[in-house]
Amino acid sequence: MNNKTARFFSRPLLKQSIKANVLLLILVTFALCLITTAMSYASSIETAADKQIDSETQEEFISYLFVFSTYNSAAGTDLSYDDFVQSTDKSGYDQAFQMYNAKAGGDFSSEKFGQIIDTMTEAKADINAFVRYFEYYVAINGQTGVFTGKELTMEDCISTVFSMMGINQEKIDRLKSIDIDSLMNRMYFTMSGLLLPFLYIVITANALIAGQVDRGSMAYVLSTPTRRSAVSITQAVYLAVSVLLMTAATCGVKIATSYAFADTVNLKQILTLYLGMYILLLAISGICYFSSSFFNLTKKSFALGGGLSVFFFLCSVIGMFGIEMFVQMGMGVKELDIFNKFTIISLFDTEAIGTVGTASPDYSFVWKLAVLLGIAVATYIAGAVKFNKKDLPL
Amino acid sequence: MDDIVIRADHLTKDYGYGRGTFDLNFEVRRGEIFGYVGTNGSGKTTTIRQMMGFLKPTSGSITVLGKDAWADTTAIKRFTSYVPGEIAFPDLPTGTEFLKVQAEYLGVTDMSYANRLIRDLQLDPSANLKRMSKGMKQKTAIVAALMGDRDVLILDEPTTGLDPLMREVFISAILEEKAKGKTVFMSSHIYQEIEDTCDRVALIRDGRIVDIADMNDIRHHNVKTFRLGFRDKADYDDFRAKYSRIEAEYPDKLHLTVDVDDSGINAFFSLLAGYQLTYLSEIKYTLEKHFAGIFKGVTENEQ
Numbered sequence: 001m002n003n004k005t006a007r008f009f010s011r012p013l014l015k016q017s018i019k020a021n022v023l024l025l026i027l028v029t030f031a032l033c034l035i036t037t038a039m040s041y042a043s044s045i046e047t048a049a050d051k052q053i054d055s056e057t058q059e060e061f062i063s064y065l066f067v068f069s070t071y072n073s074a075a076g077t078d079l080s081y082d083d084f085v086q087s088t089d090k091s092g093y094d095q096a097f098q099m100y101n102a103k104a105g106g107d108f109s110s111e112k113f114g115q116i117i118d119t120m121t122e123a124k125a126d127i128n129a130f131v132r133y134f135e136y137y138v139a140i141n142g143q144t145g146v147f148t149g150k151e152l153t154m155e156d157c158i159s160t161v162f163s164m165m166g167i168n169q170e171k172i173d174r175l176k177s178i179d180i181d182s183l184m185n186r187m188y189f190t191m192s193g194l195l196l197p198f199l200y201i202v203i204t205a206n207a208l209i210a211g212q213v214d215r216g217s218m219a220y221v222l223s224t225p226t227r228r229s230a231v232s233i234t235q236a237v238y239l240a241v242s243v244l245l246m247t248a249a250t251c252g253v254k255i256a257t258s259y260a261f262a263d264t265v266n267l268k269q270i271l272t273l274y275l276g277m278y279i280l281l282l283a284i285s286g287i288c289y290f291s292s293s294f295f296n297l298t299k300k301s302f303a304l305g306g307g308l309s310v311f312f313f314l315c316s317v318i319g320m321f322g323i324e325m326f327v328q329m330g331m332g333v334k335e336l337d338i339f340n341k342f343t344i345i346s347l348f349d350t351e352a353i354g355t356v357g358t359a360s361p362d363y364s365f366v367w368k369l370a371v372l373l374g375i376a377v378a379t380y381i382a383g384a385v386k387f388n389k390k391d392l393p394l
Numbered sequence: 395m396d397d398i399v400i401r402a403d404h405l406t407k408d409y410g411y412g413r414g415t416f417d418l419n420f421e422v423r424r425g426e427i428f429g430y431v432g433t434n435g436s437g438k439t440t441t442i443r444q445m446m447g448f449l450k451p452t453s454g455s456i457t458v459l460g461k462d463a464w465a466d467t468t469a470i471k472r473f474t475s476y477v478p479g480e481i482a483f484p485d486l487p488t489g490t491e492f493l494k495v496q497a498e499y500l501g502v503t504d505m506s507y508a509n510r511l512i513r514d515l516q517l518d519p520s521a522n523l524k525r526m527s528k529g530m531k532q533k534t535a536i537v538a539a540l541m542g543d544r545d546v547l548i549l550d551e552p553t554t555g556l557d558p559l560m561r562e563v564f565i566s567a568i569l570e571e572k573a574k575g576k577t578v579f580m581s582s583h584i585y586q587e588i589e590d591t592c593d594r595v596a597l598i599r600d601g602r603i604v605d606i607a608d609m610n611d612i613r614h615h616n617v618k619t620f621r622l623g624f625r626d627k628a629d630y631d632d633f634r635a636k637y638s639r640i641e642a643e644y645p646d647k648l649h650l651t652v653d654v655d656d657s658g659i660n661a662f663f664s665l666l667a668g669y670q671l672t673y674l675s676e677i678k679y680t681l682e683k684h685f686a687g688i689f690k691g692v693t694e695n696e697q
Contacts, residue, residue, distance in 0.1 A: 005468050005469070005471070005472065007468075010499070011498070012495050012498035012499050013499075015495065015498075016484055016485075016486065016495050019485070019486060019487075019491075020484065020485035020486070021485075207485070212484065215482040216478060216480045216481075216482035217482045217483055217484040217485075219446075219448075219476065219478040219482075220478075220483070220484060220492075220496060220499070220538065221484075221499060222446070222447075222448065222471075223446060223471060223474070223475070223476035223478070223539075224471055224496070224499035224500050224542075225468055225469075225471040225472045225499075225500075225501070226468070226471075226499060227468045389450075391448065391449045391450060392443075392448040392449070393443070393448070393449075394443065394446070394448045394478060
């Protein structure tokens with residue numbers, strides 16, 4: 001008979017833990033991967049729609065329209081963007097460009113206009129809107145106001161319309177400056193992306209120790225030559241590794257879908273974000289592991305581990321409405337930022353990590369992650385020590 | 395080899411409010427079946443938990459095979475099997491699965507003994523663990539403990555939930571283990587099964603051991619108790635006047651309960667020959683009766 005004692009690790013216990021908890025792990029991981037895929041897809045559409053054609057191209061396009069309109073009024077032709085695109089014979093246009101080039105100096109040509117149109121089409125720019133804009137521009141510019149006698153300009157027209165709708169220029173400028181990617185990261189990594197892993201951690205950490213002590217089934221493990229230290233280490237390994245697998249799978253899906261949907265992928269940034277997420281989840285799992293090891297009753301273990309996790313999560317959600325980006329958007333109040341001081345989730349600094357892989361990276365996220373890692377190590381060790389010393393009602 | 399397998403030495407676990415176990419002293423010898431009797435909440439399970447190293451004694455100690463049950467608990471587990479008082483299985487689908495995992499914990503590779511136990515107890519281990527009846531669960535727990543084939547069995551109310559037939563099977567299994575030279579520590583609140591199996595029995599009440607009885611003394615008690623029925627009142631009165639050790643009187647039925655020393659048995663029957671009896675029956679001296687007597691003594695002392 002094999003009479004070895006398990007001091008630090010118990011294979012049968014690991015097998016048992018896997019059998020009992022792997023289903024939840026798979027479900028949560030699967031859901032996270034689905035969400036990640038959807039997010040990658042959404043952000044690829046978002047970036048495509050958001051893609052700004054550089055102002056040079058815009059100006060050039062407008063100047064071509066200007067050439068058309070001047071030529072039309074001088075020669076009585078009706079050159080237009082629509083006509084240019086539809087007609088196969090570009091000789092009329094070539095003629096107009098040659099004349100204009102000779103008169104005003106420039107290098108307008110049908111080929112170049114074709115290239116500009118291609119660039120704009122590729123960027124999914126609404127060309128018709130530019131054409132309409134030009135029409136308004138021509139119609140308004142040069143006119144004077146009936147009351148003021150002042151010259152009317154297109155820019156003034158637009159800002160007047162907005163201010164009538166209650167939107168001032170400042171707000172528009174701020175909205176333009178918001179980095180959608182950074183906002184999405186913040187929303188995903190400190191809120192929506194955490195809910196399921198938190199749920200998994202609270203339930204699993206509880207089931208691994210307190211649940212079995214409370215029910216009494218731990219007796220079947222501890223009545224065999226399995227040390228308590230083997231139990232606490234095995235369960236800690238299961239918890240930490242299962243969270244790692246979950247995060248790694250999600251990260252893998254994120255990278256794969258990013259390459260599939262987007263043109264440029266900031267691999268370094270994605271990896272850092274998911275590493276940060278793992279360290280945050282490790283800290284949360286450490287807290288839940290400690291609470292599960294400390295208490296003999298499931299309800300108490302749930303109250304501490306689950307309660308703290310929910311508290312941190314809620315503070316992160318409320319605190320989100322206090323961050324600069326939200327305040328800028330007019331969707332938040334600066335005072336709510338104080339909630340970010342109550343949650344360890346804010347030690348996962350997605351904004352700073354967002355600068356990784358850019359020209360000026362902000363490495364202030366590193367010490368914050370180190371603090372989270374410290375919390376994780378301390379709570380895991382404290383939990384294991386407590387479990388080894390306490391009275392068990394088995 | 396030391397013949398003491400389990401030794402409690404002033405073992406105290408004080409939970410406060412008078413709950414726990416206090417100053418327990420007992421020894422379990424190699425090869426014997428030691429019964430541990432008490433009502434619910436008397437401290438049986440607390441004693442066993444300390445023996446298993448689940449609870450740290452407040453003071454005193456308990457050793458198993460010479461090793462401290464708290465400090466050296468893992469070393470002890472190589473020689474002990476345990477049936478917990480409360481049956482709650484781990485989160486595994488079937489009994490078979492559970493027994494397989496348990497065998498792995500125990501380092502059991504040969505399942506033939508386990509299979510024999512399964513057959514003897516008529517257990518169907520393929521059933522869903524959660525849907526098992528209380529008796530089925532108990533049988534599964536017993537198989538899980540006994541299959542380790544360890545030298546010392548620690549059983550906390552092992553027959554809870556078993557029907558009388560299965561209890562018989564269990565008792566014979568325990569006696570078989572004893573025949574193999576194993577030591578058994580078994581708690582129960584059912585006197586009958588303790589009487590049928592144990593060599594010595596400790597009685598615990600309110601966390602204190604009140605008495606440790608040798609079952610041989612009880613089985614072969616040297617004072618016998620008889621109940622006598624008399625035909626008429628004259629005989630009844632006459633006998634009552636002549637015999638000194640009358641325990642109880644039932645004048646309307648003309649019945650008497652009397653104690654007789656083994657040494658005085660012939661004199662007793664000679665005396666009886668002079669009377670017209672309607673019946674005579676022996677009231678067996680049982681463990682319950684023995685402890686009831688001790689309880690009576692304890693309560694009287696307290697008053």
